[in-house]
Amino acid sequence: MRLTLDNINPNVRRAEYAVRGELAxxxxxxxxxxxxxxxxxxxxHVISANIGNPQQLDQKxxxxxxQVCSLLENPDLLKNESxxxxxxxxxxxxxxxxxxLLKQVGSVGAYxxxxxxxxxxxxxxxxxxxxxxxxADPAHIYLSAGASSGVNTLLxxxxxxxxxxxxxxIPQYPLxxxxxxxxxxxxxxYNLDESKAWGTDLETIKKSHQKAKDAGVDVRCIxxxxxxxxxxxSLAEEDVRxxxxxxxxxxxxxxxxxxxxxxxxxxxxxxxxxxxxKMQQERPxxxxxxxxxxxxxxxxxxVGECGHRGGYFxxxxxxxEVEANIYKFVSIMLCASVIGQxxxxxxxxxxxxxxxxxxxxxxxxxxxHAGLHERAVALHRAFAQMEGVECAEPxxxxxxxxxxxxPQKAIDAAAAEGRPADEFYCLRLLEQTGICVVPGxxxxxxxxxxxxxxxxxxPGTEWVGSIVKFHKEFLDKYR
Amino acid sequence: MRLTLDNINPNVRRAEYAVRGELAxxxxxxxxxxxxxxxxxxxxHVISANIGNPQQLDQKxxxxxxQVCSLLENPDLLKNESxxxxxxxxxxxxxxxxxxLLKQVGSVGAYxxxxxxxxxxxxxxxxxxxxxxxxADPAHIYLSAGASSGVNTLLxxxxxxxxxxxxxxIPQYPLxxxxxxxxxxxxxxYNLDESKAWGTDLETIKKSHQKAKDAGVDVRCIxxxxxxxxxxxSLAEEDVRxxxxxxxxxxxxxxxxxxxxxxxxxxxxxxxxxxxxKMQQERPxxxxxxxxxxxxxxxxxxVGECGHRGGYFxxxxxxxEVEANIYKFVSIMLCASVIGQxxxxxxxxxxxxxxxxxxxxxxxxxxxHAGLHERAVALHRAFAQMEGVECAEPxxxxxxxxxxxxPQKAIDAAAAEGRPADEFYCLRLLEQTGICVVPGxxxxxxxxxxxxxxxxxxPGTEWVGSIVKFHKEFLDKYR
Numbered sequence: 029m030r031l032t033l034d035n036i037n038p039n040v041r042r043a044e045y046a047v048r049g050e051l052a053x054x055x056x057x058x059x060x061x062x063x064x065x066x067x068x069x070x071x072x073h074v075i076s077a078n079i080g081n082p083q084q085l086d087q088k089x090x091x092x093x094x095q096v097c098s099l100l101e102n103p104d105l106l107k108n109e110s111x112x113x114x115x116x117x118x119x120x121x122x123x124x125x126x127x128x129l130l131k132q133v134g135s136v137g138a139y140x141x142x143x144x145x146x147x148x149x150x151x152x153x154x155x156x157x158x159x160x161x162x163x164a165d166p167a168h169i170y171l172s173a174g175a176s177s178g179v180n181t182l183l184x185x186x187x188x189x190x191x192x193x194x195x196x197x198i199p200q201y202p203l204x205x206x207x208x209x210x211x212x213x214x215x216x217x218y219n220l221d222e223s224k225a226w227g228t229d230l231e232t233i234k235k236s237h238q239k240a241k242d243a244g245v246d247v248r249c250i251x252x253x254x255x256x257x258x259x260x261x262s263l264a265e266e267d268v269r270x271x272x273x274x275x276x277x278x279x280x281x282x283x284x285x286x287x288x289x290x291x292x293x294x295x296x297x298x299x300x301x302x303x304x305x306k307m308q309q310e311r312p313x314x315x316x317x318x319x320x321x322x323x324x325x326x327x328x329x330x331v332g333e334c335g336h337r338g339g340y341f342x343x344x345x346x347x348x349e350v351e352a353n354i355y356k357f358v359s360i361m362l363c364a365s366v367i368g369q370x371x372x373x374x375x376x377x378x379x380x381x382x383x384x385x386x387x388x389x390x391x392x393x394x395x396x397h398a399g400l401h402e403r404a405v406a407l408h409r410a411f412a413q414m415e416g417v418e419c420a421e422p423x424x425x426x427x428x429x430x431x432x433x434x435p436q437k438a439i440d441a442a443a444a445e446g447r448p449a450d451e452f453y454c455l456r457l458l459e460q461t462g463i464c465v466v467p468g469x470x471x472x473x474x475x476x477x478x479x480x481x482x483x484x485x486x487p488g489t490e491w492v493g494s495i496v497k498f499h500k501e502f503l504d505k506y507r
Numbered sequence: 508m509r510l511t512l513d514n515i516n517p518n519v520r521r522a523e524y525a526v527r528g529e530l531a532x533x534x535x536x537x538x539x540x541x542x543x544x545x546x547x548x549x550x551x552h553v554i555s556a557n558i559g560n561p562q563q564l565d566q567k568x569x570x571x572x573x574q575v576c577s578l579l580e581n582p583d584l585l586k587n588e589s590x591x592x593x594x595x596x597x598x599x600x601x602x603x604x605x606x607x608l609l610k611q612v613g614s615v616g617a618y619x620x621x622x623x624x625x626x627x628x629x630x631x632x633x634x635x636x637x638x639x640x641x642x643a644d645p646a647h648i649y650l651s652a653g654a655s656s657g658v659n660t661l662l663x664x665x666x667x668x669x670x671x672x673x674x675x676x677i678p679q680y681p682l683x684x685x686x687x688x689x690x691x692x693x694x695x696x697y698n699l700d701e702s703k704a705w706g707t708d709l710e711t712i713k714k715s716h717q718k719a720k721d722a723g724v725d726v727r728c729i730x731x732x733x734x735x736x737x738x739x740x741s742l743a744e745e746d747v748r749x750x751x752x753x754x755x756x757x758x759x760x761x762x763x764x765x766x767x768x769x770x771x772x773x774x775x776x777x778x779x780x781x782x783x784x785k786m787q788q789e790r791p792x793x794x795x796x797x798x799x800x801x802x803x804x805x806x807x808x809x810v811g812e813c814g815h816r817g818g819y820f821x822x823x824x825x826x827x828e829v830e831a832n833i834y835k836f837v838s839i840m841l842c843a844s845v846i847g848q849x850x851x852x853x854x855x856x857x858x859x860x861x862x863x864x865x866x867x868x869x870x871x872x873x874x875x876h877a878g879l880h881e882r883a884v885a886l887h888r889a890f891a892q893m894e895g896v897e898c899a900e901p902x903x904x905x906x907x908x909x910x911x912x913x914p915q916k917a918i919d920a921a922a923a924e925g926r927p928a929d930e931f932y933c934l935r936l937l938e939q940t941g942i943c944v945v946p947g948x949x950x951x952x953x954x955x956x957x958x959x960x961x962x963x964x965x966p967g968t969e970w971v972g973s974i975v976k977f978h979k980e981f982l983d984k985y986r
Contacts, residue, residue, distance in 0.1 A: 030727060
């Protein structure tokens, strides 16, 4: 063997990605055993609450989106419009949109320009203008294979080596730490404030930043996930302002991961771009050198099209030569999936009131939003009743991230297995109930605390009951 | 500004990717000007012969594939089978395949397992067994976003830093040099033999390898592109054997880029996996430690579904712990586009004789193959007539890579512009004819030689005439 654990890229070896780690692999093994008729497990189906994957958990895709996609995949269908309309229920605006998109992309089987189909970038720019009330330039919009691919691009350009540091919230979505590990760059963690529903605390950020600077790290960027993953927190405008002001003072690029921007239950989503433009208006010239990149995705929200790998990022105030290098980087992987790009167009430019498909679209969109909120509240209520469990009120995203207090005996038993106590807890939960969640250690957590992340996507309430029951038995066993 | 050309990741800055570089960007600008009605250009359309993008150049997708995809995107269509069959001409096997795939993936909008949908990996394994006559294990097959993403994964795992070297053919597809630059690993170039239709020459490979070893490089891997890109060469079995034998002797991982395996006009494609298994049978135990990864894609061949970003790679003889790290690496980007994965399934498991969709599939597949061969021959014939141009007979892939001998005055004029002479030539070709090709320097070429790469995908022969005319005028100008 040429390659062994000892001689492969040590950065790859060091990277960790718990969302799809040991527990996820084990849950897939259970699923396969059940599918083959295995009767020996103490549950009859696996619930993947470890990953925000709505359509795996029976969320139905938005009809308008998929009708358009079916025509993009097989444009020959458009040769028989009457069959589409009369027999298959396609509305005229579905046909119109498909024809328009086909005109823009040629074929969804052809590579697009590296940064995406120009007309789709224009649709994204118009969406951003409507959302923020400020102009957006398609030239600075890049269509990507989900937000993950955008994050990968940007961190690759920003970080050269160990001396480059990036401020990352803790807990965080592990894409950030994993990518920084692959680049052998320095993750500069800053704790979110659990006592303030996982909001950002500027004093904490400042301390982490200073500590890294003192250690000789060239801190270049601050990552903000808003609404939060895994926490579900949704930032107030003043929090967004505080981060931007700090970034200006310290000369940091702001990376705003805003993939959950429509998954907000409490208050209102404040985009970093919108707030930055307001601050630029209020204090002209002060923020023109502040680089912001904001990312969005078709995987989350009410769209939930994870499997299609679509998303975009917008660059604000970037140097032209730096942007040329970002363009070159994305061109090496050629382009994002073109059907995924088309879904981005549909997401940012959905049917409008008065259009034939609007009524159904609106009903589906609101139905999904209400369903998510309902399940978040039900799950939160269950956690509130569980001994030794505390959980912030659900504000947004697709996740809850409760604190769990475990008895010393459980912590000792975990140590005897060589596992962190939260991982031990989550593994037992999976083995006994078939429910897969992710231990807090997979996202990072303040020292001495234990958590797990669960999505609230799974339909029904039976599985919530299973968690409550498991938790009680677990505590009784180790009390 | 926080980020400038001087402080971004120097590896990104160093990477080069000519296929989508300056000429490609310029050609897109010309295309946009023409679309806006610009009458000042000396041509009325742009021909993108710089990139293997069949469907951009009017290659029609395979009907069976796209009919299935339309049902995967909108499964509601299956509620009205009679309309599909009677009014829209869908055959029963289209419906059956879509239902089977939907059963396997759930929804194409859901993330799949990180390495791909298990049933699709099984289809790939069966295809490999039929192709090679040897068993294939789905556990070692990884579905990827095109072959590019697979190459990126593997080079990331294989190469830690500057000391790690990879043997790369020259000329090569620049994905390899670009990715090695991003990893700050060492590219160890070996020249292909233009006098033997761009085949591999073992003595040349040995010399390059020895030279790198002498310089202290830890050479870990040899890349072979077969059939060749940009050269179109198709290796004989004895050449494949020679590379495998050399890799065994020198303890190198073999990376076989076989994305053009069905684009073969002369002789027969010999897969590295098939040949390795034969050698293992002939000399039991001798090759069990030889790691091979072979890559394939839906972008090329008669499928041509570049925009869908689908592909796979198969690992042979890899250490289990190393493979676990490959799995972890792919999991960070979650999964490849699921509709792209489904197209992989359709590619490896197309309609069979006797099935309702076979006749049309077979006609389309053979029609595309014959059309490509015809155009390759026509283009080759045109090059044969051009003064100072030499071109190997087209054997496979989608490209010709002619040598061009340019007058000293042209070389001087290029130098005055600060450009390599081949780039100067290709830029003038684009400006005067609208035809975009890639200079040989974008792929690497033996010192003192000049080439360009052109696809033979564009329909018609008019554009070939334009190249001939341009070339004559160019020579006359600089003679």
